[in-house]
Amino acid sequence: MDSFFLYAAVILTAIIAVPAYRVVKGPTVFDRLVGTNAIATKTIVLICLIGYIFDRIGMFIDITLAYAILGFVGSLTIAKYFSSDKVNVRFDD
Amino acid sequence: MKSISSQSLIVSFVVLMGFWYLMSGYFDFTHSLMGVISVCIVLAINYRLKKHTYFEGETDVIYDIRFSYVPFYFGWLLVQIVISGIHVAKILLSPSLPIQTSVVKFKVNYPNPHCKMILGNSITLTPGTLTVDIQGDEFIVHAISPNSFEGIASDEMPRQVLKLFTKDLHPVVSDFKVLQSKEELG
Amino acid sequence: MIDITSVFTIILVTAGIFFLLIGSIGTIRLPDFYSRTHATSKSDTLGMMLVIIGLIIYEGFTIDGGKLILVLLFILLANPIGAHALARAALHAGLKPTFEDHKKEDKEG
Known part of the structure; x- marks a missing residue:
């Protein structure tokens, strides 16, 4: 069972690397934000799996909760910032 | 206050x-x-x-929720999440990428604002639709394929949300229209 | 020795990782911002739900299982709200969705 969680975590790490292409490539700032959001949500699952690999799920699950809440608040803050009228975002159509 | x-x-x-x-x-x-x-x-x-009152007409709605209906609602939502995941997977794994995006605008008639919040979340989780903006009673929804907003147009999904709060149903969605160009978005 | 809970866990975690992979592919393949938000909001929610349900079955009725249920509920609430907030911010900043397919149809018809 431990080896299954290890393989699952390794495959998940490879999956997490895929949206990084979108973060680097763009084209608009919102595409980059979708990429970072996708990475952040998948990392929650990865931390849970790591907790089972090390048999310390009691500790890692608290980290997961804090990470999930911080990621959510951060994503909301960035969205709020970009939707305000004072911030001008330029799109190259 | x-x-x-x-x-x-x-x-x-x-x-x-x-x-x-x-x-x-x-x-x-x-x-x-x-x-x-x-x-x-x-x-x-x-x-x-x-x-603190955040918007006009805000009330404490805990008396109005029909707690007996909540499990049915979440069961329905769970089925919708699974269907929508498979729907997106089907689109992405087909080599031709059969998407046809469109934007839909409609007005809702609900007894309290919490209904609108729940409907917005439900729309995002159901197949092929994404809530983009809510202004007053007006929803702007982005759909990935033309037949994915049929659930909203036929009033089925908004009624599920209305059933959470009241027993006597009335038509919720009005002024339903599909936008054709960027100018109509305003 | 593999028992029945392990089998369920393996099936659910594998299915969840498949849907997370779909979400990743979606951010690469889809053409514009709003369609990409579709992929991340729906596929990722379903994938994470399946993985965490699998872990809950593996864990059983303990305090950590309860915390995993809490994480699951939080994800179900937060993921659509985050996608909606980003889409709303993009609309307010002036990023328009593409309507190319409709125009093609008009030309043909």
Whole structure:
């Protein structure tokens, strides 16, 4: 069972690397934000799996909760910032 | 300033106490006492936040929820999540990428604003639709394929949300229209 | 020795990782921002739900299982709200969705 969680975590790490292409490539700032959001949500699952690999799920699950809440608040803050009228975002159509 | 019912305070206390027990994992007297003190401090700090009126006509809706219907609603939502995941997977794994995006605008008629929040979340989780903006009673929804907003147009999904709050149903969606160009978005 | 809970866990975690992979592919393949938000909001929610339900079955009725349920509920609430907030911010900043397919249809018809 431990080896299954290890393989699952390794495959998940490879999956997490895929949206990084979108973060680097763009084209608009919102595409980059979708990429970072996708990475952040998948990392929650990865931390849970790591907790089972090390048999310390009691500790890692608290980290997961804090990470999930911080990621959510951060994503909301960035969205709020970009939707305000004072911030001008330029799109190259 | 709006009035807070005592039932609302009791529900908040029980939920926070349950959260304390889940987080600590100890059930003895000392930890319970510390939990009660913490929960009371949190409630006292958040009292003014709960009393503050954020928008016009905001009321305490805890009396209006039909708790007997909540499990059915979540069962329906769970089925919709699974269907939408398979729907997106089908689109992405086909080599031709059969998407045809469109934007839909409609007005809703609900007894309270919490319905709109629940409907917005449900629309995002159901197949092929994404809530983009809510202005007053007007929803702007982005759809990935033309037949994915049929559930909204036929009034089926908004009625599920309405059933959470009241038994007598009435048509919810009005002024339904599909936008054709960027200029109509405004 | 593999028992029945392990089998369920393996099936659910594998299915969840498949849907997370779909979400990742979606951010690469889809053409514009709003369609990409579709992929991340729906596929990722379903994938994370399946993985965490699998872990809950593996864990059983303990305090950590309860915390995993809490994480699951939080994800179900937060993921659509985050996607909606981003889409709303993009609309307010002036990013328009593409309507190319409709125009093609008009030309043909």
